[in-house]
Amino acid sequence: MKSVLVTGPGRVDVVEVPKPSPGPRDVLVRMRACGICGSDAYYVTIGGIPPRQGATPLGHEGAGEVVEVGAEVTGFAPGDHVVMNPLAPGSQLLGSGGPMGALSEYLVFRDAEPGRELRIIPRNLPFDLAAINEPMAVARHAVNRTAPQPGDTVAVFGAGPIGLGAVLGYRISGAKHVVVIDVQPARLEKALAIGADAVINSAEEDVAARLTELHGPGATVMGAPRAGTDIYLDAAGAPAVIDTALAAAKANATLGIVAVHKKPVPVDFGALLGVEPTIVTAMGYPQEIFQVTDDIVANQDRFGRIISHRFPFTDVLTALETAATPGAADKVVVTFD
Template sequence: MKSVVITGPGTTEVLEVEQPTAGPSDVLVKMKACGICGSDHMYTTYGGIPPRQGATPLGHEPAGEVVEVGSEVTGAKVGDHVVINVMATVDGLLGSGGAQGGFSDVIVLKDARAGVQFRVIPDEIPWEVAALNEPMAVARHATNRTGSKPGDKIVVFGAGPIGLGAVLGFKARGAGHVVVVDIVPNRLEKALLIGADAVINSADEDVFARLVELHGTAAPVVGVRGERPDSDVYLDAAGAPAVIATATSAAKQGATLGIVAVHKKPVEIDFGALLTTELTVVLSMGYPTEIFEVTDDIIANWRKCELIISDRIPFDRVQEALALAATPGAAEKVVVTFP
């Protein structure tokens, strides 16, 4: 079968590899869609993921169809549509340093257990939407980490897939008002369609002033200088230093700043100026419990989730898809589809 593998720094190849087989406790899944994550480009740039330098199968946002079920497996049958917990694959993280990757014709889930390695979804959910399950779990974990409460006023920086997923996540947690900040007009349009209450184009608007207009002014607190927007939670899904500067300068006393974006360089923060705000900073990585928590929301709101996808490219053009996704500003969410 064919599989996309990192073969050196900056290089991926579609190789012919041996197709896996299913044992009594395993499930064999034919890939139907797999999304491209920014980390795929990062892994490729580095030449792999230590200790698997130069031999890393790619693809960790998969959805597929069950084609074989081991005799000891319950909760799955041939023909089932499934989403996969790539952090629970027993032969290493699927597509992130493990033995297999989602950009392959077929994968095997070893020691497969329903609700742990996979979950069955309704047949009517489009494959490319099902492939959003993994990034939506990343976004949901980020919203959960902030501890947002019903009625909270939220600011999401970055209207990429994770930021848009966070909008859905905050709304699911009962947010009272969600503002999305970005510099790309069509991304902001998507944010509104998905459910954001307002958007701010930080390229031509004063973010601080607009937040005061949208969320009001926080009550004055001794030691916190100047007026601050009455926003409760800020989420960085952009990874730009300006986001941290904006959020920390705007934060009212007791606000929370969540960071799910990857910052590739150190960011300077003036903790002296922040001390009296008692700002809570939380970071978010992966999805310890959220991978299948978001599945029900995707099933219920798949038409909104579908808006996140910008490009659908067939597997026979996977190198083109990887190049497109790695080009800044060229695409928002690229999903590779399989026949």
């Protein structure tokens, strides 16, 4: 079968590898779609994932079809459509330094159990949409970490896939009003299309002033004026986001950080004493990987808008290049015939 491997720094190839064989407790899945993550481009840049020796298989945002089950397997049958948990034990760190990557024609899941490595999905859920289950779980975990309450007002910085997924997560969680902040007009338009109540172009508008207009006035513990926003989420990863959010935050506001900051970000904690904010970070999806599946099934049209580009597996190298080019795409999904 064909599999996409990182074969050296800056080099990725489609190579022929042995097709995996399932044992009595294993499930063999034919891949039908795989999303491309920003981490995939990073793995290509650094030449794989140390301490793994040799080529590194790519891809961890997968959806597929069960084609063979071991004699001792229960809960799965050939023909089942499934999404996968790339961090579950039987997935062996799928596409993140383990022996398999979802940009392959087949995957085998060892000692597979329903709801652990794989979850069966309805047949009316398109495979390309199912493939964004993993990044949407990242977004949903970020939402859950900020503990939204019905009626909360929210500001999401960054209208990429994670930020847009968070918008939908806040909507589903009962947020009263969700604002998205970005500098790209096309991304802001997409945010409105999937359900944001308002958008702010931070390159052209005063974010704190605009949030005060949208969410009403708030104040610090000592009464200094601030925006009335309850929750801020950083899904952009720019240092200016932290500065802007904390400068606008009212007393007891929450700041969640799901974006990856590649350099340290200084924070003046002395200035925050009178705000008493809650600052939380979010990584992965301890419980959300299959929780979000139900959200996607129930809101297919809105989640589907997050996908910007689809490429067949025959053009997977072009798909990887497109996804890695700043501004060229938002969410890229590779489909298999």
